[in-house]
Amino acid sequence: MKSVIVGGGIGGLVSALLLNKKGYDVSIIEQRDRLGGRLSYVEQDDFKIDEGPTIVLLPHMLTSILDEAGVPAENYELIQIDPLYSIHFKDGSTYQKYHDHEKQLNEVERLYPNEKKGYIKFMQVMDHRFEQGMESFIKRSFSNKRDFWTKKNLKTLVKLKAYRTVYQSLKTYFQEENMRLAYSLQSLYIGGNPYESPALYSLISYSEHKHGIYYLKGGYASLVEVLEKELEKRGIPVHLNSKVTSLTSEGDKATGLYIENEWVSADHIILNGDFPIMSKLLHSTKQSERKFTPSSSCLLLYFGLDKVYENTPVHQFFMSSDFSNHMKEVFENKIVPTDPSFYSFHPSVIDSSLAPEGKGVLYTLVPVPSGTHIDWSQQEDFIEKIIDELEVRGYPNLRNHIVWKKVRNPDIAEKEGLFQGGSFGIAPILFQSGVFRPQAKPSSLQNVYAVGASVHPGGGIPIVMQGAKNMVDVLQNDNEQEAEKWSM
Numbered sequence: 001m002k003s004v005i006v007g008g009g010i011g012g013l014v015s016a017l018l019l020n021k022k023g024y025d026v027s028i029i030e031q032r033d034r035l036g037g038r039l040s041y042v043e044q045d046d047f048k049i050d051e052g053p054t055i056v057l058l059p060h061m062l063t064s065i066l067d068e069a070g071v072p073a074e075n076y077e078l079i080q081i082d083p084l085y086s087i088h089f090k091d092g093s094t095y096q097k098y099h100d101h102e103k104q105l106n107e108v109e110r111l112y113p114n115e116k117k118g119y120i121k122f123m124q125v126m127d128h129r130f131e132q133g134m135e136s137f138i139k140r141s142f143s144n145k146r147d148f149w150t151k152k153n154l155k156t157l158v159k160l161k162a163y164r165t166v167y168q169s170l171k172t173y174f175q176e177e178n179m180r181l182a183y184s185l186q187s188l189y190i191g192g193n194p195y196e197s198p199a200l201y202s203l204i205s206y207s208e209h210k211h212g213i214y215y216l217k218g219g220y221a222s223l224v225e226v227l228e229k230e231l232e233k234r235g236i237p238v239h240l241n242s243k244v245t246s247l248t249s250e251g252d253k254a255t256g257l258y259i260e261n262e263w264v265s266a267d268h269i270i271l272n273g274d275f276p277i278m279s280k281l282l283h284s285t286k287q288s289e290r291k292f293t294p295s296s297s298c299l300l301l302y303f304g305l306d307k308v309y310e311n312t313p314v315h316q317f318f319m320s321s322d323f324s325n326h327m328k329e330v331f332e333n334k335i336v337p338t339d340p341s342f343y344s345f346h347p348s349v350i351d352s353s354l355a356p357e358g359k360g361v362l363y364t365l366v367p368v369p370s371g372t373h374i375d376w377s378q379q380e381d382f383i384e385k386i387i388d389e390l391e392v393r394g395y396p397n398l399r400n401h402i403v404w405k406k407v408r409n410p411d412i413a414e415k416e417g418l419f420q421g422g423s424f425g426i427a428p429i430l431f432q433s434g435v436f437r438p439q440a441k442p443s444s445l446q447n448v449y450a451v452g453a454s455v456h457p458g459g460g461i462p463i464v465m466q467g468a469k470n471m472v473d474v475l476q477n478d479n480e481q482e483a484e485k486w487s488m
């Protein structure tokens, strides 16, 4: 059985290794000159820094799927980050997060003594909801819609209070606005508006405390090299610089695909490019007509520095004076934010392999609207304003230490194949979550499958990997059923 994967993002790579383990003859077709998709580096001279993902969440999900895919744990190194990160508020206060429960309680006590009970309750309630949410909604596909609309799932949804938004949910635990924001801003990790995304996503901030956050030695993008080596070792073919332009089908089965003018036959096709774009390959099926809402996008600044800011947290959040207005500008008004909150990543404090000795790298992410209506080449003032803030709030004299600077804006993301330049796949709104998100088997074509951030269960490296595992289960199950049919 010949399985062809369209796209070598993390979803495609992990699918290839899982399918190979199960004995499928699998290959990867990638349009770019390298694998990894959003998992990539920005490099200059002897400096390198992650271009996209930086925070390793759900470490157990990541390691257990790598293990199942046959990637030995000694091939990569995860470093725990604790304290997790600092959140700097405009009122001058800084809230730190910890993996250790007691340390966190002391921190809550220090800044917001009246919120201690609320924090304990949040962690207790989420302990229960996490397991339920994972088993019912993340670790399975809803390719068969009836699997979602069961009595048990509906009960779970009510228990999870899925009808609330993330922010509304956090309001029930915390009185202080800073605490509400500290536990709801994480829906931005997947490009969702905390004032709009379903409460299920408040599990992200819970999971950071409970399961910890990690850093992959060498940067998150070093995972691509690890997977590439494994593909090579097992002789899995990878075709770079090869863009899939169309699929061919007969009845409800795809028969193959075109790479420009060359036709290749396939028994299974797995789409890993961003789904709203990939769906156009599924001509004359319902999915190819569907309208999608993109996630937020990012303006990213990368710096090579002539120093390391020692004793600085790896991850920091710098909140603006009006977070809700920032979200309104990103998700509703879709304008260049007037006073944005932003995130910074300075891995050089724990990893000297990213820059020449004594030098460092820095990454800054500002949530901005998706779409191509803003002329980002005219936003130099906006960029300078962010650098001003970085200097004042986290990195003194930054300008004097910049060796090089690179900028990545939504136009670049859109040109590279992300739907409307949205950084995280389609938005995690209610009607694009769970059963409403494109599924592992996304259309009426019975041997076409999908994996990636815009496909259920959603975005983020470990969750996309879980999506690959779910997809392989569906494909395997289809195959077994087909084999049974023929043996009768």
Ligand SMILES: Cc1cc2nc3c(=O)[nH]c(=O)nc-3n(C[C@H](O)[C@H](O)[C@H](O)COP(=O)(O)OP(=O)(O)OC[C@H]3O[C@@H](n4cnc5c(N)ncnc54)[C@H](O)[C@@H]3O)c2cc1C
Pocket (backbone or CB within 6 Å): 006, 007, 008, 009, 010, 011, 012, 029, 030, 031, 032, 035, 036, 037, 038, 039, 051, 052, 053, 054, 055, 056, 057, 242, 243, 244, 245, 272, 273, 274, 298, 300, 365, 417, 423, 424, 451, 452, 453, 454, 458, 459, 460, 461, 462, 464
């Ligand atoms: C700025 C940023 C920060 C992020 N931070 C984090 C984080 O801290 N932690 C985290 O876990 N996640 C993070 N993410 C999310 C994470 O990067 C994504 O969820 C994940 O990488 C998506 O993987 P994917 O499998 O959907 O593939 P993609 O990365 O989208 O790759 C798809 C591949 O398919 C190829 N392709 C597309 N069309 C075709 C075609 N027609 N023919 C051949 N090939 C094709 C593309 O070239 C690409 O290589 C971040 C993302 C961004 C952008």
